[in-house]
Amino acid sequence: MGQTALVGDTQPVLVTPEPVVTVRDICKRYRKQIAVEGVDLTIQPGEIYGLIGPDGAGKSSLMKAIAGVLTFDRGQLEVFGERIDSEAAAERVKGRIGFMPQGLGLNLYAELSVEENIDFFAALREVPPELLAERKHKLLTMTRLENFLDRPMKQLSGGMKQKLGLICTLIHEPKLVILDEPTTGVDPVSRRDFWAILADLLRERGITALVSTAYMDEAARFHRLSLIYAGRVLAEGEPDQIRQQAPGSLIEIKVEPQIEALRRLKVKFPQTEAVGAVIRVFVAVASTEQATEQVKAVLDGLAIDDIHGIETELEDAFVALLRQRHLADEQAAANPQIPVTTAAPTPIGGEIAIEAAGLSREFGDFRAVDNVSFKVMSGEIFGLLGANGAGKTTVIKMLTGILPPSGGSGQVAGANMHSASQAIKERIGYVSQAFSLYQDMTVLENIRLYARIYAVPRKQINQRTEWVIEMAGLAGVENRLAGKLSMGIRQRLALGCALVHRPQVLFLDEPTSGVDPIGRRRFWDILMQMARVEKVAILVTTHNMGEAEHCDHLALMHAGQIITDATPEQMKLSLQRDAGELLEIVTDQPLMALQIVEQAGFEGAALFGQRIHLLAKDPEQAGRQIAALLAQKQITLLGIHPRIPSIEDVFVYRIMAREQEARSR
């Protein structure tokens, strides 16, 4: 146990033991493509070190090099004090490393059962049988997979696959685990589980973890991290230190009319985005008062409902740092305005654009969608939020007319989904999760093909094509093959093709997964414009909780049912009403402190890097109780303050409550 205390609860920054990984000026190229360009970093024992960056930033290459499965062109790498300069050297440290590659369950065997997968990896790593039995039991209990031993891996949910992947990576008790985007595509509850397991392992086994992610909001989970972009490190350090590298204030404004305010603000402040009914502006001035004044000056004459400063997030800093280095999408910066269609089509369906009434769908015995009802108005952005397999895609498939429902009915764009599915298809646009345009055709060819599929009158094809190119910022890449474009541009092309026939309803199935923050902001700018100006009704599914905040209205889906259905603000308020305030606790020994508050029975206790989050009905009293508990164990309480809950907090709380209810019944 002495080791546990030493490795688990010591501030890694304060002591200077031998680093686990030292990277000096590493470069890696694939032919002419630069993957990693002069990266330096040091990982200390016992820390969770994060690599954050969009797809294609070079995270995977860097991790593979450290795991010893990818050679690099230049630079120095030391792992466990061993200089990695040959295959033989890499072999010497591999026994102490566990590496989980990117992709849900990609390192696992789909046909094998949970137990067979674990046994296979144990045999590969020559784990003795008695040790295997003990570890297997422990890890399976921890991941709550013990009841699924005989289930083939391919029948597990995304979150369960990822947990099984983690077990297989840990079965030989590595000292260093390298996890490449372990939480991408995993639902928030499994994501929380995942981080909790990692924290437990840190506490019990004293392992070190290197974890990459594309989600900026996961930054708080790390002790230290590097922001990676285009193969370079943009910033390095603790999450707060990085935020301070791009000082500024985030101002949240409620103002009418929103679109006019957005237009004005964008000219002066490039980091402006509409988030549902409010606008958030990042002003590169540390003082909130000054920043507020600057924003007010720009909005002179508009009806400001509410204006206040909120805490900046890592994503704001990331975008600001990119801009400072002129790495941002210059074209997007130069032309922030989106063209308005000359004459907007008149909505056929009146105010209600989409209506689902008691929709259900069964596949054999399995009820994928269970009595789902909601309404989406013209000009509204409606978010359908849920984990993989919650039934979101099935709902969309029924509403778009490619899957007949087992029960219930629905209206889309004024047409009945039972009797007029062909009419629905002509009136809607659809952007799918994976890029589903033709990669071997050029941008222009794709747009024209879809214009003709949707029977855009011949005389209007040129005009509509021009509109799409301008709207989606595709000028200059018209004749490039779609497959050669970056993810962000591809998704804008997909959006353009979906809008080419001026639909009144737009369906988007996880449209921005894998798109970098700047690309995502640009994408949402367009959606906002479509909703506000052209009065398009937009139904978007996502499991990115940050993105959910952009929606006017949200519905949480779980196991085929809608759990709550409200605006984001209402959701947060009702969480505060039902479960209490969200408290953030800062201590000098977070792992020990977490154990204490968990034992004391606080709801939703979770570790975020060095901080602990929990829910408390009576914050004052909870604060006193926690202070007393921590004092007993000689843990110093450095701070305790309320936070505004995120949509993720709402989601996790609601689903856990639902599961508890189901268990007690």
Added chain:
Amino acid sequence: MSRFSKTTHHAVYRWWSRMVAMTGKELRQLSRDYLLVGAVLFLFTLDVMMAGGVKMDLNMATMMVHDADHSQASRELIYRFQPPYFKFGGEILNQKEGIELLDQGKALVVLDIPPRFQHDLIQGKPTSVQLQVDTGNTVLGTLAASYGGQIIGRYGFDIALQRMNITDAGLASVPMLADSHRVWYNPNQKDAWFMPISELLTIITVLAMMLPAAAAVREKERGTIEQLLVSPLTPTQIMLPKVVAMTLVILLGTALSLGLILRGVFDVPMKGSIPLFFAVTALYTFAMSGLGLFISTVSRNLAQATMLIIMVMMPIILLSGAWTPPEAMPPGIRQAMYLSPLYYYIEMAYGILLKGAGLKLLWDSLLGLTLIGSAVFGFGVWRFRRQFS
């Protein structure tokens, strides 16, 4: 009334416009797949040309000789085993060595000439030689045995005539049965006519299944089918352009093959109507593409589709008479041949290209292909539509 016709006209225009756009898309995608274009070009040109070089005849078969006599007569006999059928491979010292060479496949034929061969002939005594033949490959073995027998028989006949002092002039008075046959349609029995056509028909069969199946499976693999399904396209509008586009490609390849290789290189006469041949080919391609579409509905990826196509293709070719003539098939299998669309296509293709036959002679094959083709295509279309509902 005019309003009705206007909306109908509009609907027809939209249907047509979508078909054209989708067919154009298929052709464009195919043209960007350089590997596939290369493979199609290769098959229609070089591969057909190579088939023309393949002969089903005995070609320089190695003959080893155990000559225990070493006389003028034995040398004369050995000399008669001539190229292009036979090649003298050398002498061996004993019979055991001959068996070994046959075992190792270094010789196809071993000729054993006994001692006192010439002596016996001169004496007028009957004598015999032994011909050992490797018939592992039945075609070559049978040919070698039969040619060898003919050569030896002819030699014996010549010796006998010589001994009886019958000269060429006197030969006319010997009662002999002359065997004379006349060869139709391929007067020189050129394999270089038969084989390339056979190969071309096989290639058309493979590609007619492969190209539409690949195009359909690729949409599944890359997820592009999803975008098409939510669009106003019907399953038929998704599927038919693939068949049309790939049929066009195959007809183009066939034209290339006919003009450049069959006519240009091998001088195949092409007696019949070329438009009829193309019409029949188009019909056949449509039928086989139905099978390709069916395969695309049950496979998840291109590898699976390819395996299935090979599986389906083998019986179709075996039962078609492309490699073995119908006359060589046992009764049960001979009836099964009527199920292979390729059987009818081969009948018509040879009929048109070599015999110059027209519809008057080929109507029954055309009817057969139409019936079996419609069934296959209809089945494929039905399955393709059903997978989306």
